[in-house]
Amino acid sequence: MKLAVVGGGSTYTPELIDGFARLRDELPLTEIALVDPDVARLELVAGISRRMLAREGHPATVTATSSVSEGVAGAQAVLFQLRVGGQAAREVDETLPLRCGCVGQETTGAGGLAKALRTVPVVLELAEQVRRHAPEAWIVDFTNPVGIVTRALLDAGHRAIGLCNVAIGFQRRFAGYLGVAPERVSLGHVGLNHLTWERSIMVDGADVLPALLARHGQEIADDLRLPVELVRRLGVVPSYYLRYFYAHDLVVEEQRASPSRAAEVAAMESELLRLYADPAVDTKPELLERRGGAFYSEAAVALVASLLGDRRDAQVVNVRNGGTLPFLPDEAVIEVPATIGAAGAVPLPMPAVEPLYAGLIAAVSAYESLALEAALRGGEDRVRNALLAHPLVGQEAVADELTRLLLEANRAHLPWVVS
Numbered sequence: 001m002k003l004a005v006v007g008g009g010s011t012y013t014p015e016l017i018d019g020f021a022r023l024r025d026e027l028p029l030t031e032i033a034l035v036d037p038d039v040a041r042l043e044l045v046a047g048i049s050r051r052m053l054a055r056e057g058h059p060a061t062v063t064a065t066s067s068v069s070e071g072v073a074g075a076q077a078v079l080f081q082l083r084v085g086g087q088a089a090r091e092v093d094e095t096l097p098l099r100c101g102c103v104g105q106e107t108t109g110a111g112g113l114a115k116a117l118r119t120v121p122v123v124l125e126l127a128e129q130v131r132r133h134a135p136e137a138w139i140v141d142f143t144n145p146v147g148i149v150t151r152a153l154l155d156a157g158h159r160a161i162g163l164c165n166v167a168i169g170f171q172r173r174f175a176g177y178l179g180v181a182p183e184r185v186s187l188g189h190v191g192l193n194h195l196t197w198e199r200s201i202m203v204d205g206a207d208v209l210p211a212l213l214a215r216h217g218q219e220i221a222d223d224l225r226l227p228v229e230l231v232r233r234l235g236v237v238p239s240y241y242l243r244y245f246y247a248h249d250l251v252v253e254e255q256r257a258s259p260s261r262a263a264e265v266a267a268m269e270s271e272l273l274r275l276y277a278d279p280a281v282d283t284k285p286e287l288l289e290r291r292g293g294a295f296y297s298e299a300a301v302a303l304v305a306s307l308l309g310d311r312r313d314a315q316v317v318n319v320r321n322g323g324t325l326p327f328l329p330d331e332a333v334i335e336v337p338a339t340i341g342a343a344g345a346v347p348l349p350m351p352a353v354e355p356l357y358a359g360l361i362a363a364v365s366a367y368e369s370l371a372l373e374a375a376l377r378g379g380e381d382r383v384r385n386a387l388l389a390h391p392l393v394g395q396e397a398v399a400d401e402l403t404r405l406l407l408e409a410n411r412a413h414l415p416w417v418v419s
Contacts, residue, residue: 001029003304004075004134006068006126007082007143008034009042011272011291016079017049018284019297021056027305029060035071042066044276051282068126073133077304080126080149081142084118085413087269091262092409094255099405100398103244104255106262107144107194108364109392110402113371113383116148117406118413120375123149127158138307140300141318147193148368150318151333152375161345162318163303164193164335166239168295173223174201177216178208186337189316190325190353191239193335195364197357198237210235234356244392245360265291306340314338319345327358332365363391378416380407 003020005013013034020029034049036042046064053060065071072078083090093111094104103109123143130137139160141150150162167189175182180203188200188209201209213220213232221228224240226247231237244251268291275285299315306313314337321332324347328334338345353361367389374382380403387399387406411417 001027001308002031002033002075003027003029004033004035004072004078004137006035006071006078006080008064008071009036009038009045010081010083011045011269011276011288012081012296013045014048014052014276014284015288015291016297016300017052017062019301020060021053021058023298023301024056024058024060027301027308029058031061031063033063033065033071033075035065035068037066039066041273044273047279048276048281051279052284055282068129069133072130072137075130075134075137076308077138077140078130078134079140079142079300080123082119082122082126083143084115084122085410087262087266089115089118089410089413090265091260094260094262096405096409097402098252098256100402101252102398102402103248103251103392104260105241105244107146108241108244109390110387110406112145113374113386113390114406114410116145116371117375117383118410119143119145119149120152120372124152124156127153127156127160131158138304140303140307142296142300145193145368145371146318147333147335148372148375150193151331151368151372154320154333155331155372159344161303161307161340162193162333162335163296163299164316164318165294165296165299166194166196166241167316167335168299170198170237170239172295174212177212177219178203186314187316188337188351190336190350191334191357191361192364192368193318193333194239194241195361196239196335197234197242199351201237209237213237236357248392303340307342307344310342312339312341314348315340315345317345319347322347324350325353325358325361327353327362328365329369332369334361334365360391363389367391378414383407 042064049062090106093106093114097104097110105111141162146162153160171185175185186202187198200207218228221231318335321328321334336347338347370386374386384403387393407417
């Protein structure tokens with residue numbers, strides 16, 4: 001079984017390799033093809049990947065290439081994990097919005113829109129290569145903003161599913177609080193990518209969320225950096241991305257006073273690449289835990305194994321709405337538990353979503369539609385409309401200024417921008 005990783009030169013990749021090695025019985029890979037245009041970086045990552053597999057006695061070969069057609073040819077699954085513009089572009093995404101009093105974040109708000117504009121056209125070009133050279137392969141998208149990118153892939157007719165590690169991270173954390181195996185925990189996870197709430201936590205058929213909040217509410221709130229009173233009043237566990245909405249002005253203050261996450265990650269990546277270059281390093285470095293993407297490998301292995309093995313189990317993925325949330329268009333992409341099998345993902349039935357959450361979901365979903373239109377067709381007015389629709393921007397004067405700044409900063413990646 002061949003699996004290709006587009007963006008295989010990412011410092012994330014050893015996290016994936018670690019999961020492939022540990023879970024080889026679940027996903028019996030014979031070849032892992034790493035694809036990346038940065039040949040020097042790719043060789044470092046491929047080297048540690050080979051050593052990690054050899055240490056675990058895994059039989060799969062690791063190939064490395066800058067040719068997308070060569071890398072994906074014959075693959076049964078292709079993972080997308082790329083960052084157009086690298087950490088330099090992320091630095092702009094996280095700092096430019098602060099000039100207008102808006103949250104600076106790489107996947108939501110103005111920064112998320114900038115990333116979508118750069119990323120969607122590139123991902124669609126890559127997906128066409130997959131269609132030509134591996135027409136039966138499933139594309140699993142981990143590239144942010146996952147919801148918008150997955151919608152673009154599905155609208156273009158690709159066999160694609162979006163994946164995020166937020167849900168599996170919560171599952172593992174809650175299982176630890178409860179002292180049970182993670183497999184016994186299922187989540188009432190609902191929303192859009194990076195805009196989700198856990199409305200139930202089921203263990204052996206019983207909802208333990210109220211008891212969990214009563215016993216561990218302070219710890220959960222501290223992890224989210226939200227007031228425990230808010231979490232207990234809501235009676236749900238919001239994802240940590242909801243802090244950008246629930247504490248917007250406070251977050252802007254903090255971001256203005258601190259180095260960007262992009263700067264921290266760039267420093268980590270330099271150290272990780274130094275470690276990857278050491279021929280004695282044959283395990284996932286501890287530093288990678290701070291890089292982000294925790295449990296990504298487990299989620300990816302489970303999803304690919306279910307798609308290729310028709311296991312028909314339930315996993316949280318990004319998938320077409322198709323009436324699951326009746327207040328959204330059918331073609332919208334939502335992040336919910338779904339049954340995963342050879343035919344793809346089918347969302348599980350969902351209890352009605354409370355207005356407190358449905359309103360924000362609807363607003364951000366509308367923004368995502370406008371953002372996708374801007375990414376596909378370009379145009380200053382489309383960018384401005386998307387910003388105006390986003391709850392983290394919303395004001396005309398701010399949207400106007402952000403549009404000007406965003407397009408100027410991303411000119412190199414947006415050929416439609418005129419002087």
